């Protein structure tokens with residue numbers, strides 16, 4: 192039940208602030224609709240270089256402003272000749288920026304630069320051995336005969352002027368090509384997928400040797416910049432955060448607390464659907480161990496009454512989501528005025544939710560509607576919060592790294608994802624207090640309970656689950 196969060200209109204533009212990304216070397220991935228575009232971005236970031244996925248519609252003018260160290264044209268499901276096939280701004284070839292085309296991206300490069308792409312006699316899907324014709328440059332340290340992952344129906348049959356062959360496979364004469372002078376490269380295979388054994392070496396060659404990047408995208412650098420940015424944005428104002436105890440909101444709480452200390456107020460709503468001892472554990476960790484104040488709201492009776500007699504899981508979710516918003520709203524009003532609401536929006540949310548919201552000029556995927564956390568979805572307009580979303584450029588594994596680096600305990604960093612409506616959804620049929628207790632006991636190993644309870648006895652704030 193991911194209700195889109197419709198934000199107060201004045202808050203929306205501020206969500207576009209790119210916390211922790213200023214003055215950073217970047218590789219831009221132009222997305223032509225491949226299921227792997229996000230994966231390319233992740234692979235680049237694994238080399239400690241920042242990368243962003245933008246729409247293929249991004250203009251050369253905008254790219255010039257962004258000043259990336261390199262551009263990657265992703266794969267895509269189309270043929271370059273098909274009607275409505277996505278094409279990039281042809282001006283990008285004049286920017287003087289290294290460009291790597293992957294699969295469809297390579298075919299587009301060939302098509303736009305005067306070569307030829309034709310429907311192959313036999314498409315190539317799956318693993319293929321790559322035979323290297325030029326072991327320098329892009330293919331330095333890539334083993335001859337290494338396995339690469341192919342998935343294409345069209346093939347390059349004539350290279351554009353200025354291009355040379357780097358590698359071939361049994362079925363694909365032009366599997367890797369380059370115009371060394373202009374630093375344009377094309378590969379028919381997918382170096383980003385794990386099955387491509389030489390893929391990471393190739394990506395590293397592109398990023399470090401061809402684009403001349405340095406490994407600046409590190410967790411420590413992100414944390415430092417994010418803290419600076421949060422302070423600059425928030426000033427001396429108060430920030431409200433809905434804390435679930437999951438990895439995203441917990442990392443956010445730690446980061447914000449580091450940046451603005453007690454200007455942060457965390458609200459934890461105990462709806463009574465969490466796993467055994469989770470509420471107690473959360474309060475103990477945050478309040479006693481890390482001295483981060485958490486406003487505990489015991490709303491167990493309210494939630495269980497709200498779904499009394501309801502058996503349909505979707506209906507349960509809807510009611511719980513609705514109730515959550517009401518409780519959150521009431522609590523925030525009681526706690527006084529807040530200028531900012533912190534949200535744990537992550538980069539995949541930004542990419543996925545913005546598909547239909549591409550700014551035609553910049554190609555930026557504008558997250559007008561943020562695919563939100565169902566529990567804080569649909570916050571009423573009159574709350575009028577501005578947003579702080581310092582994690583919106585991070586993938587989940589990067590959030591875990593950030594959390595770990597700022598002291599978030601491993602039990603939260605590695606926590607199994609658990610949906611907001613939690614046990615209420617795991618129980619088939621009507622949810623009753625008795626069923627909740629049975630499920631809690633069944634799902635919770637005794638030894639963990641014992642290790643948690645001794646020598647401490649949980650938080651005094653909330654009743655035992």
Ligand SMILES: Nc1ncnc2c1ncn2[C@@H]1O[C@H](COP(=O)(O)OP(=O)(O)OP(=O)(O)O)[C@@H](O)[C@H]1O
Pocket residue numbers: 432433434435436437438439440441458459460461462535564565566567608609610611612
């Ligand atoms: N019981 C709760 N009390 C307060 N806030 C909550 C609660 N449950 C969820 N939230 C808020 O809703 C957001 C989304 O919840 P969801 O269950 O979808 O988990 P998530 O997106 O994996 O995030 P997290 O890792 O922080 O749980 C959380 O990040 C948190 O801000």
